[in-house]
Amino acid sequence: MRVTAYAYKLERGATVLRSEVLLLLWQENLTFDGSSGSFDFLELFSGKGEVTKLWRDHGFRCCSVDLDYADCMDFEKHSTFALCLWAILNEVPDAFNVLAPVCGSWSTVSRGSTLRNYVNPMGHQPYNSVAFGNRMTSKCVLLILVMLACNCIFALEQPSQSLMPRHKRLEWLLNRVAYVYEVHFWAMHYGKECPKRTMMLSNLRTISTLDRGVLSNAEKVAKHKVETTRIAVHTSIYNHLVLDPVAPVPRSYTRAFGERLLELYQHGRTETRYDLRTRPKIPKGKSDKELFEELQLGDIWYESKCHETFLYLFESKHLRTEWNALLG
Numbered sequence: 001m002r003v004t005a006y007a008y009k010l011e012r013g014a015t016v017l018r019s020e021v022l023l024l025l026w027q028e029n030l031t032f033d034g035s036s037g038s039f040d041f042l043e044l045f046s047g048k049g050e051v052t053k054l055w056r057d058h059g060f061r062c063c064s065v066d067l068d069y070a071d072c073m074d075f076e077k078h079s080t081f082a083l084c085l086w087a088i089l090n091e092v093p094d095a096f097n098v099l100a101p102v103c104g105s106w107s108t109v110s111r112g113s114t115l116r117n118y119v120n121p122m123g124h125q126p127y128n129s130v131a132f133g134n135r136m137t138s139k140c141v142l143l144i145l146v147m148l149a150c151n152c153i154f155a156l157e158q159p160s161q162s163l164m165p166r167h168k169r170l171e172w173l174l175n176r177v178a179y180v181y182e183v184h185f186w187a188m189h190y191g192k193e194c195p196k197r198t199m200m201l202s203n204l205r206t207i208s209t210l211d212r213g214v215l216s217n218a219e220k221v222a223k224h225k226v227e228t229t230r231i232a233v234h235t236s237i238y239n240h241l242v243l244d245p246v247a248p249v250p251r252s253y254t255r256a257f258g259e260r261l262l263e264l265y266q267h268g269r270t271e272t273r274y275d276l277r278t279r280p281k282i283p284k285g286k287s288d289k290e291l292f293e294e295l296q297l298g299d300i301w302y303e304s305k306c307h308e309t310f311l312y313l314f315e316s317k318h319l320r321t322e323w324n325a326l327l328g
């Protein structure tokens with residue numbers, strides 16, 4: 001089966017993910033043969049979903065996931081992680097995946113409370129917001145591994161100064177697993193109401209041309225439509241910088257940005273994408289049962305709580321009974 005081969009192609013370090021993929025394949029209420037539809041595009045943490053809407057308008061089969069849509073789309077839930085895995089395993093080769101994970105705990109402004117910095121990018125892990133940021137990033141890396149195994153394209157977006165690429169799992173992915181292009185650009189060049197210097201990491205070569213160059217001060221002033229902060233200078237001993245609660249930074253992508261992504265995708269999707277490692281060879285003629293039996297536990301990516309999704313799938317009432325002896 002095609003997807004079983006994908007499961008085997010997964011990075012050696014993430015065997016828990018491999019077994020999760022196999023468990024997912026063995027759920028009798030799920031299909032992986034395109035009969036419930038195949039996807040060309042997945043937007044994870046899609047928010048307003050402008051990019052998804054645009055791609056759908058162009059006839060692509062899309063799927064988007066965000067907590068804004070429903071509680072059951074909380075990325076913290078095992079079912080949501082399983083849903084993302086299912087969606088990716090149902091993608092056509094060269095499908096495009098945009099991930100815009102929550103940047104709160106990775107951005108420059110939160111460094112005082114997360115205690116993240118260049119030498120300690122994982123921050124102060126007992127803090128909930130830091131643990132959430134680390135867990136979410138680990139899980140995104142696991143999903144990207146599945147995307148790569150399925151020969152798909154990913155693009156991960158963050159604010160330009162985000163420390164996320166220094167997360168140990170993402171750094172490993174970028175340095176050891178996939179050949180990835182990094183681009184920094186001004187979102188204002190794509191119609192955003194604030195400048196927002198943005199970073200994108202992708203295995204699609206043409207992504208490098210997202211950068212439309214310098215944003216001049218005059219252009220910044222002319223196009224800037226949101227005020228995010230105001231300074232109140234007190235006559236007392238202290239000066240205060242007061243955050244304005246009525247003007248949050250608009251975090252959504254613009255349609256123009258979606259259009260540009262589509263254009264770059266169409267130019268680059270058939271180009272060769274490179275790996276930085278040698279993928280393990282798929283032993284020919286072995287059944288997925290035999291592959292499962294051979295898996296070593298290895299590194300379980302504890303911080304991602306991926307093993308909990310494994311248990312969630314393992315305990316599912318839809319798991320095919322013929323595997324019971326093997327799993328018991």
Ligand SMILES: C[S@@+](CC[C@H](N)C(=O)[O-])C[C@H]1O[C@@H](n2cnc3c(N)ncnc32)[C@H](O)[C@@H]1O
Nearest residue numbers: 045046047048049066067068074075100252253
């Ligand atoms: C950086 S914004 C992405 C915005 C999006 N690119 C857009 O164009 O609207 C991060 C998104 O993550 C979503 N989010 C936050 N926590 C989440 C969670 N636990 N599970 C799923 N989505 C979550 C938010 O609702 C928000 O839309």
